[in-house]
Each structure stands twice: as structure tokens, then as C-alpha cells.
Amino acid sequence: MPELPFTLDQLRILKAIAAQGSFKKAADLLYVTQPAVSLQIQNLEKQLEITIFDRGGRKALLTEAGRLLLEYCERILNQCDEACKAIEDLNSLKGGTLVIGASQTTGTYLMPRMIGLFRQKYPDVSVQLQVHSTRRTGWSVANGQIDLAIIGGQLPGDLENLLQVIPYATDELALVLPSKHPLSNKKELLKEDLYKLNFVTLDSQSTTRKVVDKLLKDSGLDIQRLKIEMELNSLEAIKNAVQSGLGASFLPVVSIERELAAGTIHKVFIADLEVKRELKLITNPSRYTSRASEVFKKNILPQFASLESPLRES
Amino acid sequence: MPELPFTLDQLRILKAIAAQGSFKKAADLLYVTQPAVSLQIQNLEKQLEITIFDRGGRKALLTEAGRLLLEYCERILNQCDEACKAIEDLNSLKGGTLVIGASQTTGTYLMPRMIGLFRQKYPDVSVQLQVHSTRRTGWSVANGQIDLAIIGGQLPGDLENLLQVIPYATDELALVLPSKHPLSNKKELLKEDLYKLNFVTLDSQSTTRKVVDKLLKDSGLDIQRLKIEMELNSLEAIKNAVQSGLGASFLPVVSIERELAAGTIHKVFIADLEVKRELKLITNPSRYTSRASEVFKKNILPQFASLESPLRES
DNA sequence: GAGTCTCCATTAATTTAAATTATTCAAATA
DNA sequence: TATTTGAATAATTTAAATTAATGGAGACTC
Numbered sequence: 213m214p215e216l217p218f219t220l221d222q223l224r225i226l227k228a229i230a231a232q233g234s235f236k237k238a239a240d241l242l243y244v245t246q247p248a249v250s251l252q253i254q255n256l257e258k259q260l261e262i263t264i265f266d267r268g269g270r271k272a273l274l275t276e277a278g279r280l281l282l283e284y285c286e287r288i289l290n291q292c293d294e295a296c297k298a299i300e301d302l303n304s305l306k307g308g309t310l311v312i313g314a315s316q317t318t319g320t321y322l323m324p325r326m327i328g329l330f331r332q333k334y335p336d337v338s339v340q341l342q343v344h345s346t347r348r349t350g351w352s353v354a355n356g357q358i359d360l361a362i363i364g365g366q367l368p369g370d371l372e373n374l375l376q377v378i379p380y381a382t383d384e385l386a387l388v389l390p391s392k393h394p395l396s397n398k399k400e401l402l403k404e405d406l407y408k409l410n411f412v413t414l415d416s417q418s419t420t421r422k423v424v425d426k427l428l429k430d431s432g433l434d435i436q437r438l439k440i441e442m443e444l445n446s447l448e449a450i451k452n453a454v455q456s457g458l459g460a461s462f463l464p465v466v467s468i469e470r471e472l473a474a475g476t477i478h479k480v481f482i483a484d485l486e487v488k489r490e491l492k493l494i495t496n497p498s499r500y501t502s503r504a505s506e507v508f509k510k511n512i513l514p515q516f517a518s519l520e521s522p523l524r525e526s
Numbered sequence: 527m528p529e530l531p532f533t534l535d536q537l538r539i540l541k542a543i544a545a546q547g548s549f550k551k552a553a554d555l556l557y558v559t560q561p562a563v564s565l566q567i568q569n570l571e572k573q574l575e576i577t578i579f580d581r582g583g584r585k586a587l588l589t590e591a592g593r594l595l596l597e598y599c600e601r602i603l604n605q606c607d608e609a610c611k612a613i614e615d616l617n618s619l620k621g622g623t624l625v626i627g628a629s630q631t632t633g634t635y636l637m638p639r640m641i642g643l644f645r646q647k648y649p650d651v652s653v654q655l656q657v658h659s660t661r662r663t664g665w666s667v668a669n670g671q672i673d674l675a676i677i678g679g680q681l682p683g684d685l686e687n688l689l690q691v692i693p694y695a696t697d698e699l700a701l702v703l704p705s706k707h708p709l710s711n712k713k714e715l716l717k718e719d720l721y722k723l724n725f726v727t728l729d730s731q732s733t734t735r736k737v738v739d740k741l742l743k744d745s746g747l748d749i750q751r752l753k754i755e756m757e758l759n760s761l762e763a764i765k766n767a768v769q770s771g772l773g774a775s776f777l778p779v780v781s782i783e784r785e786l787a788a789g790t791i792h793k794v795f796i797a798d799l800e801v802k803r804e805l806k807l808i809t810n811p812s813r814y815t816s817r818a819s820e821v822f823k824k825n826i827l828p829q830f831a832s833l834e835s836p837l838r839e840s
Numbered sequence: 841g842a843g844t845c846t847c848c849a850t851t852a853a854t855t856t857a858a859a860t861t862a863t864t865c866a867a868a869t870a
Numbered sequence: 871t872a873t874t875t876g877a878a879t880a881a882t883t884t885a886a887a888t889t890a891a892t893g894g895a896g897a898c899t900c
Contacts, residue, residue: 216534217610224530236876248859250877260613263814266670267877273670275814276623277616284609288602295598296531299574302591309590356580356587500577500589550847562888564849581848 217259220292223285225252226264230282233271303503306336310504313352313361317383317420318491319343320447321466322362322516330512337504346419350375353496359505360495365419367494378493381517384465385424385487386479390457396478403433403485410441410459412450423489424462431485451477462487531573534606537599539566540578544596547585617817620650624818627666627675631697631734631761632805633657635780636676636830644826651818660733664689667810673819674809679733681808692807695831698779699738699801700793704771710792717747717799724755724773726764737803738776745799765791776801 228238229249239246257264264278274282301307310330314323319341327339342349342358346365352358354374364383367375387406389396395405406428414421428435441459444450450461451468455476471477493513495501542552543563553560571578578592588596615621624644628637633655641653656663656672660679666672668688678697681689701720703710709719720742728735742749755773758764764775765782769790785791807827809815 216538216606217613218534218606220530220532220534234876235878245860246877247861247879250879251858254878260610261617262613266814272877276816277613280612280616281609284605284612288605288609291598291602291605292530292532295595295602296574298594298598299531299576299591302594303575308594500580502590548847549849558887559889560848561850561890565887568849586848 218256220289222252222256223288225249226256226278226282226285227289229253229265229272230274230278233273235272301336305334305503305507308502308504309338309340310502310508311340311342311358312508313342313344313349313358313363315346315349315362315364315419316343317364317447317464317467318362321464321469326508326512326516329515330508333511334504334507339504350494353494356496356499359502360493360509362491362493363419364489364491365423374496374498375494376497378495379490380493380513381491382488383491385420385427385462385489386465386468387460387482387487388454388463388468388471388477388479389460390454391476391478392457393460393478396480398480400481400483402483403431406433406482407437407439410439412441412453412459412461413443414447414450415443415445418445420464420489424487427487427489428485532570534603536566536570537602539563540570540592540596540599541603543567543579543586544588544592547587549586615650619648619817619821622816622818623652623654624816624822625654625656625672626822627656627658627663627672627677629660629663629676629678629733630657631678631778631781632676634761635778640822640826640830643829644822647825648818648821653818664808667808670810670813673816674807674823676805676807677733678803678805679737688810688812689808690811692809693804694807694827695805696802697805699734699741699776699803700779700782701774701796701801702768702777702782702785702791702793703774704768705790705792706771707774707792710794712794714795714797716797717745720747720796721751721753724753726755726767726773726775727757728761728764729757729759732759734778734803738801741801741803742799 225238225242228241229235232238232241235249235253236246239249242249253264260277260281262277262281263275264281266273266275298307312323312327320343323341327341330337331339342352344352346363347368349358349361349363350367350371353361354371362380367377387401389409395401395409413424416422416425425435428438442453444453447463447467450463451471453459454461454463455471465472465479468477468479472479493509495505495509539552539556542555543549546552546555549563549567550560553563556563567578574591574595576591576595577589578595580587580589612621626637626641634657637655641655644651645653656666658666660677661682663672663675663677664681664685667675668685676694681691701715703723709715709723727738730736730739739749742752756767758767761777761781764777765785767773768775768777769785779786779793782791782793786793807823809819809823
């Protein structure tokens with residue numbers, strides 16, 4: 213790899229002299245002294261083994277070699293300016309990309325609203341949302357493919373230490389019934405009532421399903437006795453199934469806001485049982501945090517966080 | 527004019543690290559120490575207020591900002607390389623332009639051969655020949671529009687001091703007669719014989735004409751008594767006129783080599799009279815001398831110079 | 841899982857380079 | 871010829887880069 217025979221400063225000086233037609237004026241323009249300019253040009257001429265300026269008369273005139281160099285000089289300096297601008301844009305969030313990871317639920321119901329708000333504030337940052345399993349999302353954050361993510365499940369142990377995990381919000385998994393279900397007008401059910409219901413659930417691989425199962429089990433219920441009508445792999449499908457009267461389900465409240473308002477499904481409380489899960493923000497502390505990521509974490513997330521979230525403080 | 531937030535060296539280092547995936551390897555590649563690389567990148571990051579590399583693991587990975595900068599970096603460095611190559615080409619005469627000035631005579635009969643030889647040796651240098659009066663050529667050399675010139679006449683006094691004038695060759699202005707002229711078979715004429723001839727001459731403005739007039743006058747001839755059949759402004763026209771038997775003329779020998787060989791015109795000597803003029807090389811010592819000009823002066827001109835020329839020495 | 845190796849960051853000391861001031865030189869203007 | 875303006879030069883000061891040595895964190899070895 214060859215050494216560079218000139219510096220950007222020298223090119224800048226060359227350009228200034230060419231524009232001003234004088235070493236002195238160029239020096240004034242660049243806020244340096246005239247000898248500094250003279251020396252830099254001398255160095256440049258020495259290194260390139262060419263004469264750049266005719267210093268004959270009152271004005272400094274370009275030689276042929278000087279004109280040739282000036283052409284490249286202009287192009288190079290323009291590229292530099294452009295690079296600076298691009299970097300500035302990136303810093304001021306007028307560009308760049310933010311990659312957000314999320315689980316199915318948050319990715320479907322929460323993230324779109326967050327991203328909408330973010331894009332409203334920073335329309336020039338392109339945002340990419342990657343909806344994957346908790347596990348895969350965790351790994352993506354670990355190796356830098358994702359800037360930050362919201363997950364609802366439990367990370368594998370090794371990732372737990374590697375990543376920064378901040379409790380972000382509490383997501384209630386509400387028991388919902390078809391609106392014409394006999395139990396749907398009751399304010400509160402007993403745990404035992406659950407055994408009378410037919411459930412439409414997520415498939416058993418899903419993090420949300422696992423969370424629900426664990427909570428029900430922990431509260432003393434025998435989940436084997438619960439009747440599962442069908443297992444679907446999409447929350448939307450489950451919602452439709454419930455609305456169609458096919459059964460009950462535990463669904464994240466964020467996913468059924470519209471349906472609850474429209475009255476097409478009913479949410480019922482269960483005595484002594486709250487099915488809730490912690491949504492957690494995960495980031496990779498050992499990796500570079502982009503401005504966009506920083507801003508998203510500081511300004512956007514708190515607006516959607518529940519009251520208990522540590523993010524509320526910032 | 528804003529200060530530049532980075533240097534070419536920094537960009538070079540950035541590129542090397544990105545290519546090698548390691549600070550150390552980049553340092554080795556660039557023949558500098560590792561801390562030098564680290565510091566340069568730190569400065570770059572500080573100045574641009576961005577993080578360029580993820581130094582998390584074993585490898586140095588580019589951040590988004592880093593990738594953005596690298597793109598510009600490559601473009602800028604490419605331009606720099608191109609500029610270097612262009613300058614090198616210019617230095618090694620693989621490019622550039624040589625502007626040569628000449629009077630009518632040398633421009634028509636001498637220069638084309640010289641330029642041919644030059645172009646044979648340096649086919650990538652474009653050569654421009656400007657045929658003008660001695661006066662105008664002198665001024666063009668003075669203000670740098672012409673790199674070097676061969677003139678046959680006398681420069682205005684003010685230019686004489688400003689420019690470097692080197693005697694280059696002696697150009698004989700031979701007396702030529704139509705081949706069927708009664709005097710054309712004589713070996714030598716007497717000065718008085720000139721009064722018997724009809725002359726076809728250049729117009730009285732021309733330098734060559736003035737030179738001839740002066741020499742004849744100095745040798746004791748009364749130029750008023752010489753019969754001038756016609757005045758033409760082109761040597762070629764005069765040659766044709768002589769060949770057609772319209773009269774005699776003093777013509778530069780270089781311009782009539784072919785005609786003498788073919789015997790279509792005759793050259794005759796005059797006793798006690800040599801009509802000769804000095805062809806002079808003029809250059810501008812206060813101006814930059816291009817490589818092409820240097821080479822032309824040193825390598826090409828001597829090959830066509832007469833024995834007495836100082837250029838023969840070099 | 842302890843040790844070693846590799847790689848990046850940091851610090852201090854030296855060296856090198858660059859900018860500045862002051863001065864000289866040259867050319868153009870009056 | 872005297873005066874002014876611009877560029878080159880010399881010497882000092884100042885800043886910056888390099889070197890060398892140290893420290894720390896991850897990765898491979900046994």
C-alpha cells in the first residue's frame with residue numbers, strides 16, 4: 213500500500229489559492245499565516261515532483277500540472293464534504309436505520325404504534341422490525357443484527373448475562389370469551405370455571421403459551437384438565453376463533469383493544485389469578501448504540517411503558 | 527470554509543481495518559504501530575462524533591456509521607489514487623500538452639519534422655503548434671501561452687530582456703531562380719547581378735523580408751534599385767511563382783529542399799554575400815518549464831540544430 | 841478452569857512535523 | 871527612485887504523531 217503523496221489540508225490550500233489567485237488571500241481565508249500556505253504548497257510540489265503555481269507576477273497562476281491536480285482536488289474535497297454531511301445526517305437522525313426486534317405479540321400490536329411515533333419524529337430514519345421467537349431475537353441482539361428488542365419470554369441463560377435486560381412493561385394476558393358465551397356476562401370467574409371452558413390456544417412452542425401455562429400451573433391449576441379445542445399459531449386466528457364462539461383464550465390485552473371496545477369479545481377477571489408477564493427491553497451493552505436506538509429507548513419506549521417501568525424515570 | 531473533520535491518513539487506516547477486520551493487522555499492513563491506528567481511529571470518532579468500530583469481540587466490526595463512512599472513504603481514496611496516476615503520467619510524459627510557437631518558415635518546414643520525432647518518442651503528449659509573427663510569438667512566450675518557440679526575427683527590446691534567447695540554428699536564405707532563367711546555370715553571381723533580376727518577395731511586414739532587406743542593405747546594395755515583380759504573403763506561393771519563371775527570390779533553404787532536389791528551381795551563390803539569419807530558441811525563464819518542454823528542448827531540438835548551436839553541447 | 845496468547849486500549853517519553861513570528865527578497869505601482 | 875504588496879526564508883515555539891511499555895478482556899489450550 214503506497215503512501216499518500218498529499219494531504220487533504222494541502223488540497224484545501226491548493227483550492228483556496230486557485231480560487232483567490234494569491235497565497236496571502238488563501239491564508240487569510242483559511243485562518244492560517246502566509247508562510248504556512250507557502251510551505252504546504254512547497255511540500256506538495258516536492259512530493260509530487262511537479263510545479264503547481266507560477267509565482268512570477270503579482271498573482272499565483274496554476275501551471276498545467278496544477279490545473280490537473282486542481283480538478284481532482286475539487287472532486288476529492290466534494291466527496292469529503294458529502295461524507296461529512298452524511299455523517300451529520302446520521303447523527304441528527306436524518307438518516308440511518310434502526311433495527312428493532314420483537315416477539316409476535318409486541319411486534320404485531322405494540323411496535324407498529326411505537327414505530328409510527330418514532331417515524332413521525334424522525335421521518336428520515338428507516339426502521340426495520342424483525343418478529344422472531346424470543347430465543348432468536350436474543351441471539352440477534354447479541355450479535356448486533358438487532359439494535360434493541362422487546363421480548364415477553366425468558367432468555368436462554370447464557371444470553372441473560374450477555375445482554376442488558378430491563379423490565380419494560382407488564383402485559384396482561386386476559387381471559388377472553390365469545391360475547392355470547394354463557395359465562396361472558398359474569399364479572400369474575402373462579403379458577404375452577406376454567407375447566408368448563410374450551411380453549412383456543414397458541415401452539416405449545418410459543419413463548420406466550422409457555423408463559424400462560426406456567427402461570428396457571430403456578431396458581432394451582434391442573435393444565436392437563438383444561439380442554440383445548442384447537443391450537444393455532446396466530447393471535448389473529450385465535451381472536452377470530454374466539455369471536456366466532458369456538459372457545460376461550462388468554463390473549464394479551466394489547467392485542468384485543470379494538471375487539472373489547474367493539475364488544476365482539478369479552479374479557480373476564482378470575483378471582484385470585486392475574487395472568488401477567490413482564491415485557492423486557494433487551495440491548496447489547498458491549499455493542500455500539502446508534503443514535504436512533506438511543507433516541508428510541510429514551511423517548512419512544514417510555515411513552516408506552518406501564519407505570520412501574522424503570523424507563524419512566526429517564 | 528469549514529475545517530475538515532478527518533485526514534486522508536485516517537481514511538486509509540479506516541479502510542485497512544475494515545479490510546483486515548483487525549486494528550493490529552491494519553497497523554502491520556500500513557507499517558505503523560497498533561497504537562497509532564487506535565489513536566487515529568479514536569480521533570476520527572471524536573471529530574465525527576460517531577462510533578465507527580464495534581471493538582466488542584475478537585474482530586473489529588463496522589457500525590452503521592462506519593459502513594457509511596467507509597463507502598465515502600473508498601471513493602475518496604480512489605480519486606486520490608487517480609490523481610496520483612495522472613500526475614505521474616504527466617511527469618513521465620504520458621500526458622500533458624506542449625505548446626510550441628514558431629514563425630511561418632520554421633513552423634511550416636522545420637517544426638512538423640521536430641514534432642513528428644517528439645510524438646514518436648512521447649506519443650501521449652499532445653503537441654500544439656502556433657504559427658505567428660515573431661512579435662506575437664514573443665508575447666505568447668512571455669505570458670505563458672507558449673512553452674517554447676523558435677523565431678527567426680528580432681524581438682522587441684523589452685521582450686529581449688524578459689525572455690531567454692538561445693541561438694539555435696542558422697537559416698540560409700538562398701537566392702533561387704527559375705530553372706530556365708539565363709543566370710541559373712552560373713555558379714556564382716555578383717551582387718550587381720541582383721539588379722538585373724525580377725524579385726518575388728514576401729510582403730514588407732514579414733520578419734523574413736525585413737531580415738533579407740537589412741542584410742542586403744548592410745552588404746552595400748541599394749534595395750530600392752531591386753525590381754520587385756510582386757509581393758506575396760506565402761512562401762509556398764512564392765515558390766510556385768519562382769518555379770513558374772516569374773522571378774527570383776530569397777527563400778529559406780529548409781523550405782526548398784524538395785524543389786532543389788527535383789531541379790525545379792535553382793539555388794545560386796552570390797560572391798561576398800551570405801544571406802543568413804539566426805534562428806533563436808526563446809523560453810520564459812520566470813515561468814514553470816513543463817517536462818514536455820524540457821525534453822523537447824534537450825532531446826529534440828539539438829537533432830535539428832546546426833553545428834554551431836549551443837544546444838549541441840547538452 | 842487455570843494459564844497463555846492475542847488483540848485492543850491506554851499512558852508517558854521521545855521524536856518529528858507544522859505553525860507562527862519576524863525578516864528578507866522580489867516585483868509592481870506611483 | 872521610493873513605496874507597497876506578496877512570497878520565500880530562518881528560527882522559535884507549539885502541537886502532534888510515533889514509539890515503547892503496560893494493562894485488560896476475550897479466546898484457545900491443556
